Each structure stands twice: as C-alpha cells, then as structure tokens.
Amino acid sequence: MESSHNDAAGNTGNSRRNTVVMACLVATVCYLAARLAGSLIIRVPQTVWPFWPGCAVLVGILLVVPRKMWPILLPAGLAGFVLYDLQAGVPMRSLAMLILADTVEVLVAAWGVSYSLNGLPRLNSLENLARYSFFTVFLASLIVSTIGIQGMNGDRWISWRISFLSEALAFLTVPPAILGWAGQTRIWARAPRRYYLEALALIVAVTFLSSVMFVARWRSYPPALLYSLVPLLLWSALRFGSTGAGVSATIVALLSVWGAVYGRGPFTAADPTNNVLSLQLFLLSTAAPFMVLAALVEEHEQGERVLRESQERFRLVANAAPVLIWMSGTDKLCNFFNQGWLDFTGRSVDQELGDGWVSGVHPEDAGRCLETYSASFDARAEFEMEYRLRRFDGEYRWVVDYGVPRFESDGTFCGYIGSCVDITDRKLSEQSLQALSGRLIHAQEEERTRIARELHDDFSQRLALQCIDLDQLRRKLSESDTRERARVLEMLKRAKEMSADLRSLSHQLHSSKLELVGLASAVHGLCKEISDKYEIDVDFDDAGIPPDIPKNVALCLFRVTQEALGNVVKHSAAKRARVELGSNEAGVSLRIVDEGKGFDTRSTNAGTGIGLVGMNERVRLIGGRLLIKSQPRRGTEILAEVPLRSSGSRPRAKTVAAGGRES
Numbered sequence: 001m002e003s004s005h006n007d008a009a010g011n012t013g014n015s016r017r018n019t020v021v022m023a024c025l026v027a028t029v030c031y032l033a034a035r036l037a038g039s040l041i042i043r044v045p046q047t048v049w050p051f052w053p054g055c056a057v058l059v060g061i062l063l064v065v066p067r068k069m070w071p072i073l074l075p076a077g078l079a080g081f082v083l084y085d086l087q088a089g090v091p092m093r094s095l096a097m098l099i100l101a102d103t104v105e106v107l108v109a110a111w112g113v114s115y116s117l118n119g120l121p122r123l124n125s126l127e128n129l130a131r132y133s134f135f136t137v138f139l140a141s142l143i144v145s146t147i148g149i150q151g152m153n154g155d156r157w158i159s160w161r162i163s164f165l166s167e168a169l170a171f172l173t174v175p176p177a178i179l180g181w182a183g184q185t186r187i188w189a190r191a192p193r194r195y196y197l198e199a200l201a202l203i204v205a206v207t208f209l210s211s212v213m214f215v216a217r218w219r220s221y222p223p224a225l226l227y228s229l230v231p232l233l234l235w236s237a238l239r240f241g242s243t244g245a246g247v248s249a250t251i252v253a254l255l256s257v258w259g260a261v262y263g264r265g266p267f268t269a270a271d272p273t274n275n276v277l278s279l280q281l282f283l284l285s286t287a288a289p290f291m292v293l294a295a296l297v298e299e300h301e302q303g304e305r306v307l308r309e310s311q312e313r314f315r316l317v318a319n320a321a322p323v324l325i326w327m328s329g330t331d332k333l334c335n336f337f338n339q340g341w342l343d344f345t346g347r348s349v350d351q352e353l354g355d356g357w358v359s360g361v362h363p364e365d366a367g368r369c370l371e372t373y374s375a376s377f378d379a380r381a382e383f384e385m386e387y388r389l390r391r392f393d394g395e396y397r398w399v400v401d402y403g404v405p406r407f408e409s410d411g412t413f414c415g416y417i418g419s420c421v422d423i424t425d426r427k428l429s430e431q432s433l434q435a436l437s438g439r440l441i442h443a444q445e446e447e448r449t450r451i452a453r454e455l456h457d458d459f460s461q462r463l464a465l466q467c468i469d470l471d472q473l474r475r476k477l478s479e480s481d482t483r484e485r486a487r488v489l490e491m492l493k494r495a496k497e498m499s500a501d502l503r504s505l506s507h508q509l510h511s512s513k514l515e516l517v518g519l520a521s522a523v524h525g526l527c528k529e530i531s532d533k534y535e536i537d538v539d540f541d542d543a544g545i546p547p548d549i550p551k552n553v554a555l556c557l558f559r560v561t562q563e564a565l566g567n568v569v570k571h572s573a574a575k576r577a578r579v580e581l582g583s584n585e586a587g588v589s590l591r592i593v594d595e596g597k598g599f600d601t602r603s604t605n606a607g608t609g610i611g612l613v614g615m616n617e618r619v620r621l622i623g624g625r626l627l628i629k630s631q632p633r634r635g636t637e638i639l640a641e642v643p644l645r646s647s648g649s650r651p652r653a654k655t656v657a658a659g660g661r662e663s
Contacts, residue, residue, distance in 0.1 A: 019069065023076035026061055030080030033057045038088060040257045042276055049166050050276050051257045051283070053250075054081055055105050055144065056170035059136065060178030062110040063121055070110070078102060098148055105144035109136040109171065120183055123176055123242040124298035129291065136175065141167035165280040172287045173249040180243025199240065206232050206248045207255070214252075214259035214266075226266065226282075233286065237294040241301075245294040249287035256283065324399065324420035326357070327406075330413060332377055341420070346392025362388035362396050373403065380405045380413060386423070397424045463499040467492060519554040520545060520581055523561050527579055530565050536575060538565065543582040546644070553642050556618045557581075557590045560626075563611050564592040564638050572596025572636060587624075587643040598630045615640070 034054045042050060058077040062070055081102060085095050112135030113121050123129045145163035209232060213225055229252065236244030259265035260279050267279040318325045319339035327336035333354045342349060345360050352360075361369055365387035376383035382404045388396040403418035470492040477485045520542045527538040561579060568577050574596030582589045612628065615638070619626045624642035 019072055022065075022069070023072050026058070026073045027076040027080040027083075029061070030054060030058055030077040031083050032080075034081050034084035036254075038084060040254070040261055042261055050162065050260065050279055051169055051253050052163075052166045053170045053174050055102055055109075055140075055167065056136075056174040057178070058106055059109045059113075059140075059171070060175035062106070063113060063175065063179060064182040067114065074103075074106060077106070101144040101147035104147060105140045105167070108143055109140035112136075112139065121179055122183055123179065123291075123295055124302055126292070126295050126299060129242075129295040132175075133172070136171035137168045141165075141171060162276055162280070165277075165284065169253060169280060169283050169287065172284065172291060173246050173253055175246075176242045176291065177246030177250055180241065180246060199244070202232065202236055202240070202244065203247065203251070206236070206251050210252050210255040214256040215264055217264060229286070233290045234293075237290045238297055240294075241298045242291060242294040245287070245290045249283070249290065252286060253283045321419075325418070326420075327415060327417045328377075329415040332374065335415075344391060344422075345389070360390040362390070364388075369401075376403065377405075377416060389420070397422050398427045399423060463495055467495045467499065470495060518547060519549055519557060522554075522558055523579060523581060526558070526561060526565070530569065534569050536569065536577060539576075539578045541578065541580045543580065545581050545583045545588050549588060549644070553588065553622055553644065556622050556624070557588070557640060557642070559618055560590060560615045560638070560640050561592065563615050567611055567636075568592075568594045568596060572598070574635070587641065589642070590638075590640040592638045593635065595635045598632050598634050598636050600630075600632055 037049050037052045037054055040049060040051060058074070061077070062073060065073065078099060082095070082099060085098065090098070113132050116131045116135065117128055121128070121132060123132055141164050144167055145160050148159075148163055206229075209228060213228070233245065233248055233252075236248040240247075256265060256267070256279060260267040260275060267275045267282070315338075318336075321338065321340060324341040324344055325336075325338040326334050326341060328334045334357055335353060337349055337352045337357070341352070345352065345357075347356075347360070350356075358366055358370065369385060369387045372383055372385045382402070384400065384402050386398060386400050389399050391397050399420040400423050401418055401420045403416050406414050406417050408414055470488055474485055474488040474492065477488065479485075524540045524542070527540040530536060531538045565577065565579070568574055572594045574594040577592065577594040580589075580591040580593075582591070616626045619640050619642065622642055624640055627639040627641075628636070629639075630636040
C-alpha cells in the first residue's frame with residue numbers, strides 16, 4: 001500500500017517536472033520567434049513587421065498538445081513575447097494592447113481550429129483547410145490587427161493592413177508545417193532513408209534558390225527569376241503535402257523579408273510602404289495556391305488509401321467467405337475470383353479470368369448458363385441460375401449462382417458481382433424426395449385401382465344379388481301384406497342407392513372410361529357428373545387433343561381435373577366453372593376456371609391441405625408445369641401444361657403460383 005502511494009507521488013512529481021520543462025521550452029521558442037521577427041523590421045516610416053511568426057508558432061504548439069495544458073503553456077508563450085517587447089523598449093501602453101491582442105488572437109485561433117477539427121488538426125482536405133483558414137488566416141488576424149493598432153503610432157490604416165497580412169501570412173505557413181510534422185511522426189518513423197534524403201534535398205534547394213533570389217546582390221534583377229521557385233513549391237506540395245508546402249513557404253518568407261530589410265532582392269523600390277505590401281502579397285500568392293494544392297493532393301491520397309483499404313477488406317472477407325465469389329466488368333468478362341472459387345476449381349486465377357471459367361461448366365449447362373448471364377447483363381437485372389461446375393477432383397457439382405449488377409454512387413454501371421453455393425447435396429435430397437413422391441403416387445394409383453376393382457367386382461355384385469333377393473321377397477308377399485311390402489321396397493331402394501354410390505366411388509378411384517374412351521370423353525363425363533350431383537354448371541371445351549396421349553399423361557390430367565373441380569365444390573362457392581383441354585406443338589394443356597370467391601395466394605396457409613401439392617407433384621413427375629392464379633372475389637384459374645415429348649424423361653417441373661393452396 002505504501003509502495004503504491006510512493007509510486008503515485010513519484011508519477012505526480014514527474015508530471016509536474018515535465019510540465020515545467022515544457023512551459024520553459026515554449027517560452028523560449030516564443031521568445032526566439034519574436035526575436036527573429038524583430039530582426040525583420042522595416043520602417044515605412046513607422047516600425048512594421050512584414051512577417052510575424054510569434055503567435056503562429058504558439059498556436060501551432062497549442063494545437064499539438066492536450067487542451068488541459070493550455071492554461072500553462074499559453075501564459076508561458078505570452079511571457080516570451082513580453083520579455084522580447086521589454087528588451088525592445090516597447091512602451092507599456094503599447095505592450096498592454098499587444099499582449100491583449102495576442103491573447104485574444106491565440107485563443108480564437110486555437111479554440112476555433114481545435115473544435116472545428118476534432119483531435120489533432122489535419123489539413124488533408126479542402127474542407128479542413130477552409131475551416132483552419134477561417135479561424136486563423138482571417139478571423140484571428142482580423143482581431144489582432146484591429147486591437148493591436150490601438151497601441152501603435154503613425155498611419156493606422158497602413159499599420160492595420162500590414163499587420164493583418166503579416167499575421168495571415170504567418171498562419172498560412174508556420175502552423176501547417178508544425179501540424180504536419182506532429183501528425184506524420186509515425187509516417188516519418190517508418191519512412192525509408194531515401195524519403196529523408198529527398199526532404200533534405202528539397203529544403204536545401206528551396207533555401208539555396210531563395211537566398212540567390214532574395215539575399216544575393218543583383219545589379220539588375222530579372223523578374224522571371226521569381227518563377228524559378230514554382231517547381232520547388234510544386235515538389236514540396238505534391239510529395240510532402242501541407243507539411244512540405246508550409247516549410248517551403250516559411251523559408252521563402254523569412255529569406256525574402258530578410259533581403260527586403262537589408263535592401264536586397266526585388267522588393268527594394270523607392271516607396272517602402274509599397275515594397276512591404278508587394279512583398280506580403282507576393283508571399284501570400286505564393287503560399288496560398290500551393291497550400292490548396294497540397295490539401296487536394298492529400299485528399300486524393302486519402303481517398304485512394306481508403307479505397308485500397310476497402311478493397312483489401314473486401315478481398316479478405318471474400319477469401320474468408322464459405323461461398324464462391326466472382327466479379328465482372330462492363331465487358332462481361334470476369335476480373336475477380338475469390339480464394340474459395342480457386343480452391344473449389346483447383347485452377348489459377350489467370351486460368352479463370354475473362355471467360356476462362358466457362359471451361360469448368362458442364363457442357364450441357366454451358367450454353368444455357370451463358371445465355372442467362374448475357375441476357376441479364378444486357379438488362380442490368382439480377383439473375384439466379386443453376387449449373388454444374390467441375391471441382392478440382394474432376395467431379396461436377398451442382399451450384400446455384402446469384403448475380404447482381406454493380407453501380408457507382410452516381411449510377412454508373414460498373415459490372416456484376418455474384419456468389420455461388422454448392423447445392424449438390426440438396427439436389428440429391430430433392431431427387432430422392434421426388435423419386436419417393438413418384439413411388440407414393442404410383443402406389444396410390446395401384447391401391448385405388450385395386451380398391452375400385454374390389455368395389456366393382458365384389459361389393460357391387462353382392463349388392464346386386466341382395467337387390468334381386470329383396471325384389472323376389474317383395475313379389476312373394478301377398479297383396480294384403482302392405483306394410484311388409486313397403487318395408488322391403490324401402491330396403492330395395494336403399495340397396496340400389498348404395499350400389500350406385502359404390503359404382504360412383506369406384507369410378508372416382510379408377511375411371512374405366514379413361515382407358516376405354518380416352519381423356520377428353522372421361523373429363524367430359526366427369527364434368528357432367530359434377531354438374532348433376534352438385535348443381536354446378538361445369539362447361540367443357542375440347543379444342544382437340546391427340547388421341548394417342550400416353551397413359552401417364554392422361555391419368556395425370558384427369559386427376560388434376562378431379563382435384564380442381566373438388567376444390568370448386570368444397571371451397572369456391574361458385575355456381576359456374578369451365579374446363580378446357582387444348583394442344584399445340586409443344587404438348588397438351590388443361591385449364592380449369594371458376595367464378596368463385598378465390599383466395600389470397602400470398603397469405604394462404606401452406607399447411608391447410610395437400611390438394612394443390614398433389615396436383616403439382618403429379619404434373620412435375622411427367623415433366624409439366626402447373627400455374628395457379630387466384631385473387632379474393634375474382635375466382636381461381638389452374639393451368640397445367642405437359643410437353644408430350646419429354647413426358648417420359650427426368651422431370652424438371654416448376655409450379656408458378658402466386659403462393660398458397662385451396663385444399
């Protein structure tokens with residue numbers, strides 16, 4: 001416990017010691033900055049500073065340290081300014097106004113930039129540079145020049161104008177350099193040696209050329225020499241961003257002002273006031289465009305860096321995803337495959353790029369696959385397709401491929417992206433279920449046939465004999481046995497009704513008409529039977545169907561008609577229905593329409609019955625297609641289409657329904 005207390009006390013003492021050292025260092029730096037500015041005084045005829053870096057240096061320091069240190073470092077920096085002003089003999093009234101102006105200026109600039117650009121300010125975009133410039137170059141400079149001229153002598157307009165441009169120039173060059181050095185510490189630490197050498201070469205070149213232009217003695221100064229700085233300033237902005245542009249502009253400003261103070265360089269005309277104004281405008285026009293250029297370069301680099309990071313994240317996610325992912329450009333050719341795809345196919349990315357991936361698609365599926373992809377691509381529409389893709393071991397596996405178009409933020413189409421999932425196991429399960437379903441339906445038909453035969457050949461015959469016996473019994477009774485004759489007659493009537501019901505049930509279970517007279521006549525008879533029994537008008541229309549329809553097709557369409565008309569009787573409450581048989585080159589079709597109450601196919605509970613499921617399964621087993629349309633109070637339409645050529649092949653039926661079942 002005592003040890004922990006001692007450690008805490010030691011850390012507190014170290015923190016205070018570091019704060020004191022930091023305050024002394026800031027005071028020293030600000031004093032040296034003020035002294036440097038003091039050596040660059042021009043008298044026009046009053047004393048002015050064309051370039052005052054003191055407050056800019058202090059603002060730059062405050063922006064790179066935590067805000068909790070500002071109450072200590074701000075007075076320390078101002079103390080450095082006061083020390084220089086006292087040594088320079090500034091009157092107390094002027095000194096008070098200058099300290100007030102500097103305090104307000106530093107606070108406005110530091111607080112404004114700190115809160116508008118959270119954290120360590122980065123001038124890496126035009127927006128950030130604009131916010132920084134508003135609080136420092138414009139607002140802070142305006143405040144300090146307005147307050148500071150109250151303690152100056154001479155022409156106040158000249159003093160205000162020179163003071164404003166002096167502060168604006170300093171804020172435009174010095175703090176960006178400080179912020180850049182502080183913000184790129186990690187970058188500089190990881191930078192290669194040639195990066196340091198390039199930066200050193202740039203500083204030396206700018207210093208040398210500025211010395212030649214502004215410090216060396218020229219008998220006749222060529223104005224075109226000023227343009228020689230442009231390549232170096234471009235170099236600094238493009239390669240080192242706002243840091244390089246700020247450092248280079250600061251070097252140019254210091255040397256050009258130093259040359260003007262000592263009567264050298266191009267700014268030494270007869271009128272000192274115009275010389276200072278021309279010098280300041282030259283420096284501002286030199287620094288501002290390249291600071292903007294540096295911000296644009298850093299913004300572009302930041303965007304590229306974000307894009308690269310986004311692409312890397314996408315590649316990482318895509319390669320880790322348990323699906324096969326591909327991308328294509330606007331030319332329909334694939335330009336990306338994730339690691340999952342490459343591992344699945346066992347091929348290199350170079351082999352898959354373009355249309356190389358097609359070589360792995362099963363020959364029977366390749367044409368359909370490319371046709372679907374091309375049509376969807378031209379329509380900019382999503383697609384879903386199933387095909388077989390060769391695995392690395394040579395086995396073809398079923399995959400389902402989902403593709404969606406990609407668009408830029410401005411709506412520009414830039415290609416497709418898709419993902420594939422291996423569904424071979426699902427396919428095998430579906431085939432097993434379909435085979436089982438087919439066997440169940442076949443077994444059901446066999447059982448129906450057996451029961452129908454039993455009802456017709458056994459029970460119907462026995463009932464017929466019972467009816468004969470009852471009729472003979474009635475005849476043997478005397479005319480006087482009225483009561484007994486009536487009872488026997490009633491029993492005979494019931495037996496005949498039971499026999500008729502058995503024949504009808506036998507017919508429903510297995511229609512002998514279907515085998516004897518064909519599909520059209522069997523369906524026609526079924527429609528008449530429903531009409532007579534339930535008092536529903538069922539119209540039948542035979543548009544002409546082939547007489548040699550396979551038995552399995554005829555039985556399927558007959559059962560669909562039975563189930564559909566049963567639904568009309570049970571659920572639709574319709575008084576009229578229509579059954580149509582038709583044919584074309586592709587095959588035969590069956591259409592059943594009623595004018596009943598219909599149903600909402602999207603909200604119908606799938607578990608309410610198996611009627612539609614049975615119809616769909618029967619049609620699927622013979623390679624057909626079942627279409628169901630229905631809306632509340634608008635009736636129901638059921639359409640079955642069967643291609644005769646493929647009725648015996650492997651079924652690939654698809655039910656198209658607006659959802660749900662009636663039974």
